[in-house]
Amino acid sequence: MAQPHMVPAPHDTALIAAWQAGDEQAAAELVRRHARPLARFLAGAGAPDADVDDLVQETFIRAFRSVDRFRGQCQFRTWLLTIGGNVLKDFGRRAARRKVVPLDEAVRDVTGDPHEHAEASEAEALLVAGLKELPRLQREVFLLRAQQGLEYEEIAAALATTPGAARVHYHHAVRRLKEIVKP
Amino acid sequence: MNSERLESLAKRLGTEAAARLNVEATARTIVERLRDEPARRTVWVQQTWLRIAAALVLVLGGTVVASRLSPGRRPGVSTHATHLVADDLNDLSTDELRDVLTAFDEMIGSDSVAVPEGSTDLHELDAQQLRAVLRSLEG
Numbered sequence: 001m002a003q004p005h006m007v008p009a010p011h012d013t014a015l016i017a018a019w020q021a022g023d024e025q026a027a028a029e030l031v032r033r034h035a036r037p038l039a040r041f042l043a044g045a046g047a048p049d050a051d052v053d054d055l056v057q058e059t060f061i062r063a064f065r066s067v068d069r070f071r072g073q074c075q076f077r078t079w080l081l082t083i084g085g086n087v088l089k090d091f092g093r094r095a096a097r098r099k100v101v102p103l104d105e106a107v108r109d110v111t112g113d114p115h116e117h118a119e120a121s122e123a124e125a126l127l128v129a130g131l132k133e134l135p136r137l138q139r140e141v142f143l144l145r146a147q148q149g150l151e152y153e154e155i156a157a158a159l160a161t162t163p164g165a166a167r168v169h170y171h172h173a174v175r176r177l178k179e180i181v182k183p
Numbered sequence: 184m185n186s187e188r189l190e191s192l193a194k195r196l197g198t199e200a201a202a203r204l205n206v207e208a209t210a211r212t213i214v215e216r217l218r219d220e221p222a223r224r225t226v227w228v229q230q231t232w233l234r235i236a237a238a239l240v241l242v243l244g245g246t247v248v249a250s251r252l253s254p255g256r257r258p259g260v261s262t263h264a265t266h267l268v269a270d271d272l273n274d275l276s277t278d279e280l281r282d283v284l285t286a287f288d289e290m291i292g293s294d295s296v297a298v299p300e301g302s303t304d305l306h307e308l309d310a311q312q313l314r315a316v317l318r319s320l321e322g
Contacts, residue, residue, distance in 0.1 A: 024214045031210035036201040043197030052200045053209065060213045061220075123184075127192050146193035174186055181184055181192075 012076040016067055031060055034077050037148060041081045044143050045088055046132055055091060059084040074157040078150060082158045085140050123181065130180035134173055141166050142173035273314070280313035 010018075012033070018026035035056055042055050063070075063083050070079055131139050137159065144155045145166075152163040152170070159166065275283070308316070 024218065027217060028210040028214050031213050032206055035204060035206045035209050039201040039204045040197035043200035044193070047200075049200050049203075052197075053204060056204065056209060057213055057216070060209075061216055064213075064217055123188075123192055124195060127189070127196065143193065143196075146190045147196055149194075174189060177189055178184055178186075181189065 013072060016070065016076065019064065020067065027060075027064055030076070034080055035060070037077060038080055038084050040147060041143055042084050042088055044128070044131065044147050045085065045139060046128060047088055047091070051091065055084070055087055058091075059087045062087060074154050078144070078148075078154055078158040081144060081148065082140070085136070089136065126181040127177065130177045133180055134176060138169045138173040138176070141169040142177070145170050277310040277313065280310060280317065281308075284313060284316060 010029075012030065015026040015030050019030070038059060039052050039056050042059075043049065043052050047055050059080065063080050066083075070076065073079075131142070134142070140159065141155055144150045144158070145152070152166045155166045156163045161169075
């Protein structure tokens with residue numbers, strides 16, 4: 001019996017090349033692949049829920065417009081997440097200038113039965129608050145490693161540091177978070 | 184809280200926000216924005232270059248002003264001649280005056296230096312005589 005012919009999905013680099021050649025659908029496909037992990041990263045790094053959508057858009061726009069600078073030193077997603085970190089930093093500055101409630105202090109969605117959210121949500125909220133206390137590099141290394149599951153080599157390539165330094169940042173972050181996020 | 188619990192919590196961070204995201208609508212909006220706002224990068228680059236140029240002007244201007252305001256600068260023998268008119272000769276020591284004259288000597292030829300009568304070498308002149316020679320060169 002003949003097997004259905006499976007067309008392998010194009011690699012990110014092929015989609016980037018297609019986008020650079022003017023293929024809008026290639027850009028849309030890259031968004032489909034990476035928008036949710038990016039949203040998770042931004043939310044984990046302290047983006048208010050209400051702004052995650054806009055920040056995702058802004059990150060992709062910035063990434064597509066500077067894609068010439070992407071040299072394949074790391075995966076496209078990792079590069080995208082680091083751009084997301086910059087976008088979030090700029091957002092935080094603007095929010096501070098407007099004197100609105102910045103980043104993590106924004107109200108999170110806690111509607112529904114409080115018992116459903118109880119322990120896990122509380123610990124999650126503590127973790128978000130703890131992440132806010134970390135230096136940006138530690139926070140990003142922690143999220144790239146613990147949330148996104150990336151290897152130190154990949155994180156180091158994206159953040160222009162060494163795997164050893166990334167490992168050190170991660171362990172510092174874990175140590176401080178353990179102190180902050182106590183049960 | 185142990186590391187495993189921390190990492191487990193981290194993996195769950197942002198899952199609600201990601202689930203709420205309308206990926207198709209986001210992709211559509213991004214493509215439309217890329218199509219409709221192609222010139223913004225150029226504007227950004229222009230603004231960036233403008234800022235760099237403004238910063239350079241400030242730095243260079245500041246350097247010029249600082250160099251003019253800083254007192255007691257004696258950059259070197261070769262620059263003495265160019266500062267001759269601006270500098271007060273009374274501020275110069277005997278050795279500095281001699282340096283200036285030597286520099287002048289090299290510039291305009293040893294025969295034309297107005298050495299006072301009876302003197303054959305600049306080293307024999309005292310500060311007052313050297314000043315007199317320099318003032319005569321100023322014209």
